[in-house]
Amino acid sequence: MPTLFKLINGGLITKVDPTASNQDLNPQEQIQPHITLRTSDAVEACLSRLSQLKRISIEFLSFTDGRGYSMARLLRERYGYREELRATGDVLCDQIQALSRCGFDAFELPDGTRLTAVLTHLRMFQQNYQADTLQPTPWWLNVEQALPEQQDV
Amino acid sequence: MYRYTKIDQATIDTRVRQFRDQTSRYLAGELSEEQFRPLRLQNGLYIQRHAPMLRVAIPYGLLSARQLRALAEIAQTHDRGYGHFTTRQNIQFNWLQLTQVPDILEKLAKVQLHAIQTSGNCIRNTTTDHFAGIAPDENVNALVWCELIRQWSTLHPEFAHLPRKFKIAVSGAQVDRAATYLHDIGLIATTARDGDVGFRVIVGGGMGRTPRIGQVIREFLPWQHLLSYLEAILRVYNLKGRRDNKYKARIKILLQEEGLEPFKKAVEEEWQHLQDGVNTLTRKKINAITKQFTEPKYCKFETKDDFYKTLQKYDKRFGQWVKRNVHPHRVNGYVAVTLSLKATDRAPGDVTADQMQAIARIAERYSQEEIRVTHEQNLLLPHVPKKHLETVWLELIELGLATANVGLITNIIACPGGDFCSLANAKSLPLAKAIQNKFDDLDYQHDIGEIDLNISGCINSCGHHHVGHIGILGVDKQGEEWYQITLGGNQGTNANGINAAVGKIIGPSVKQADVPHFIERLIEAYLDHREGQHERFIETLQRVGVEPFKEYAYAYAVQAD
Numbered sequence: 001m002p003t004l005f006k007l008i009n010g011g012l013i014t015k016v017d018p019t020a021s022n023q024d025l026n027p028q029e030q031i032q033p034h035i036t037l038r039t040s041d042a043v044e045a046c047l048s049r050l051s052q053l054k055r056i057s058i059e060f061l062s063f064t065d066g067r068g069y070s071m072a073r074l075l076r077e078r079y080g081y082r083e084e085l086r087a088t089g090d091v092l093c094d095q096i097q098a099l100s101r102c103g104f105d106a107f108e109l110p111d112g113t114r115l116t117a118v119l120t121h122l123r124m125f126q127q128n129y130q131a132d133t134l135q136p137t138p139w140w141l142n143v144e145q146a147l148p149e150q151q152d153v
Numbered sequence: 154m155y156r157y158t159k160i161d162q163a164t165i166d167t168r169v170r171q172f173r174d175q176t177s178r179y180l181a182g183e184l185s186e187e188q189f190r191p192l193r194l195q196n197g198l199y200i201q202r203h204a205p206m207l208r209v210a211i212p213y214g215l216l217s218a219r220q221l222r223a224l225a226e227i228a229q230t231h232d233r234g235y236g237h238f239t240t241r242q243n244i245q246f247n248w249l250q251l252t253q254v255p256d257i258l259e260k261l262a263k264v265q266l267h268a269i270q271t272s273g274n275c276i277r278n279t280t281t282d283h284f285a286g287i288a289p290d291e292n293v294n295a296l297v298w299c300e301l302i303r304q305w306s307t308l309h310p311e312f313a314h315l316p317r318k319f320k321i322a323v324s325g326a327q328v329d330r331a332a333t334y335l336h337d338i339g340l341i342a343t344t345a346r347d348g349d350v351g352f353r354v355i356v357g358g359g360m361g362r363t364p365r366i367g368q369v370i371r372e373f374l375p376w377q378h379l380l381s382y383l384e385a386i387l388r389v390y391n392l393k394g395r396r397d398n399k400y401k402a403r404i405k406i407l408l409q410e411e412g413l414e415p416f417k418k419a420v421e422e423e424w425q426h427l428q429d430g431v432n433t434l435t436r437k438k439i440n441a442i443t444k445q446f447t448e449p450k451y452c453k454f455e456t457k458d459d460f461y462k463t464l465q466k467y468d469k470r471f472g473q474w475v476k477r478n479v480h481p482h483r484v485n486g487y488v489a490v491t492l493s494l495k496a497t498d499r500a501p502g503d504v505t506a507d508q509m510q511a512i513a514r515i516a517e518r519y520s521q522e523e524i525r526v527t528h529e530q531n532l533l534l535p536h537v538p539k540k541h542l543e544t545v546w547l548e549l550i551e552l553g554l555a556t557a558n559v560g561l562i563t564n565i566i567a568c569p570g571g572d573f574c575s576l577a578n579a580k581s582l583p584l585a586k587a588i589q590n591k592f593d594d595l596d597y598q599h600d601i602g603e604i605d606l607n608i609s610g611c612i613n614s615c616g617h618h619h620v621g622h623i624g625i626l627g628v629d630k631q632g633e634e635w636y637q638i639t640l641g642g643n644q645g646t647n648a649n650g651i652n653a654a655v656g657k658i659i660g661p662s663v664k665q666a667d668v669p670h671f672i673e674r675l676i677e678a679y680l681d682h683r684e685g686q687h688e689r690f691i692e693t694l695q696r697v698g699v700e701p702f703k704e705y706a707y708a709y710a711v712q713a714d
Contacts, residue, residue, distance in 0.1 A: 042392075064191050064274065066314030070391045073311055078426055094175065094192060101310035125167050127160045129304045131431040132311075138431055139160055139304065 002108035039067040060089035069102045076103035076133045101132035165267040173255035197268030208271040213281045213299040214242035214526040218513040223264040225509035238502040242526040274315045276306035280322045282330040283527040293325035293342035316394035317402035329645030334358045334367045334653035350376040357408035360614040364655040365405040370417045381432040385424035454486040461542045474557040492532040493556040497589040500582045501567045502530035561598045563589045570610030577610030579627025579634035591669040604690040620644040622691045624656040635662040678705035
């Protein structure tokens with residue numbers, strides 16, 4: 001049974017009951033409309049209902065299946081989806097920073113995954129080169145980053 | 154040389170910490186072999202036949218003397234005293250201990266080197282012309298654009314798990330020395346009439362099992378849009394590229410299955426959404442990256458600097474070396490010098506730790522502390538004053554690095570082959586040596602003239618056999634090592650206007666012991682058919698066709714049977 005981790009207010013992670021993904025959420029949340037897309041599906045499949053959806057799960061068939069990352073960015077950046085975007089299936093702790101940068105804000109990780117480990121991985125890289133859903137501007141808008149001269153190689 | 158900014162240094166330092174954690178979790182059994190595999194590959198670590206192999210990135214082939222010394226130190230301390238330079242301008246260490254790899258990466262990070270994305274299904278090290286920035290035929294200095302692509306592609310959150318590996322090459326000169334038509338994306342930088350830079354965008358080239366020459370999907374992409382356009386191509390590939398069969402997963406297969414026009418349309422549609430977005434480049438950014446490159450300090454020499462031409466006449470060996478291994482430079486009074494790593498006593502591309510230290514010293518004295526790695530697995534001193542040419546030559550002779558064979562038949566590109574690599578069907582290194590021995594008479598080599606002979610131990614074609622004028626591919630025949638011979642490959646447009654091409658198999662494969670003589674017969678066919686002293690092998694082949702070559706070579710093979 002996977003453990004669910006959620007990003008709340010852009011930073012905090014809360015560990016939710018392992019069974020949460022199906023059963024023990026408050027009743028209101030459970031009846032909220034949601035959909036699961038597999039990484040082999042096209043995001044366009046859910047566009048007609050997008051404004052009603054409160055949760056989209058993208059199920060990774062394998063953690064090396066990178067389609068889910070592009071799907072997430074499309075949902076967030078092109079189609080303006082603002083509600084929960086959950087990574088499910090074969091997801092590794094090591095990937096959650098990249099997943100969050102692509103717009104995921106909930107992660108079902110293998111049972112036993114510790115909150116501290118998730119936090120470490122989530123904030124592994126302090127600065128990133130690329131613009132993404134968390135950092136709307138790429139690195140070159142802050143270009144005055146040169147190291148002092150003695151750092152020449 | 155490019156100097157790191159804070160974000161560059163922070164990124165690689167963090168990557169070292171991350172990899173240290175991943176390695177210890179693997180060793181503690183918290184990560185399975187299957188989980189660790191893609192993670193270590195994204196950091197250049199393979200498990201090979203004998204030991205783990207670490208591939209260190211040398212971004213666009215640029216190395217400082219200090220970095221080369223650090224590589225020498227690693228070769229000495231952690232490996233067996235040597236390293237192997239690859240066709241993708243990287244270096245590999247073949248005899249490491251997994252437990253030491255995090256420490257090695259930490260040492261590399263101290264000199265602004267890393268192994269990020271040198272393997273795995275991600276965007277690999279961007280390669281370029283080894284004469285970038287110094288070539289007289291250059292339109293645009295590709296180094297700045299390569300560095301930009303390095304930054305954009307490093308740990309890109311969306312493109313770390315592509316269907317398959319992804320290689321980008323950039324050329325900014327008239328002659329394509331970066332094999333841009335044989336990469337997933339090739340970029341040829343040119344300038345428009347108003348002087349503004351733009352790129353010809355070529356997609357879907359590659360070697361391996363299904364060799365393809367890339368196709369142009371944009372004739373002139375203004376520089377401001379480079380990253381958004383790359384992002385559009387990568388996104389289309391990431392979503393649509395095949396993941397059901399790793400042999401059909403490269404972008405070249407997607408392009409082939411979709412067709413050029415539909416593929417182009419998909420990219421353009423994607424780009425419509427990204428165009429003029431956050432990835433649009435500004436002059437300020439390009440200037441900032443340009444500023445991070447140290448500008449070589451060229452002197453104006455008072456004395457007549459080409460007295461070496463006189464020496465060339467009197468010392469034949471020096472003359473041959475100048476002719477083959479010394480190259481023109483855009484600045485008066487300077488030349489570039491190739492250090493041939495293709496002497497017969499070592500595997501192509503191998504350099505010992507002692508040699509690395511010595512090369513670093515020579516670079517400090519005579520080449521502004523800079524060294525480059527060429528995709529032909531040689532090293533280059535890019536800024537040598539002509540007046541020091543003889544001294545440099547004498548020092549290189551001492552080191553065994555002055556073999557005057559650049560561009561000639563013994564300048565063989567070869568993969569590590571069956572001696573090291575677990576994928577190989579056949580050995581490549583002993584064969585390279587046998588061919589080099591067959592043609593060890595330098596006068597004869599010079600008479601044969603320019604020819605590319607490339608050897609791969611298997612169809613993954615790390616030895617670029619597809620684009621050798623003569624290509625040799627190791628195949629397995631019931632447990633025996635045989636070799637398939639191709640003719641007519643070409644790595645890029647050259648001065649004579651011959652375009653990039655994939656070689657064609659000319660007939661049945663040949664036993665290992667027969668290959669050197671078979672090659673000799675191909676050369677005899679060429680010498681008998683060439684028109685005048687200056688027609689090169691590839692030109693004769695194109696003029697007379699493959700038949701005379703087959704006749705010469707297989708006539709012998711039949712006799713031998």
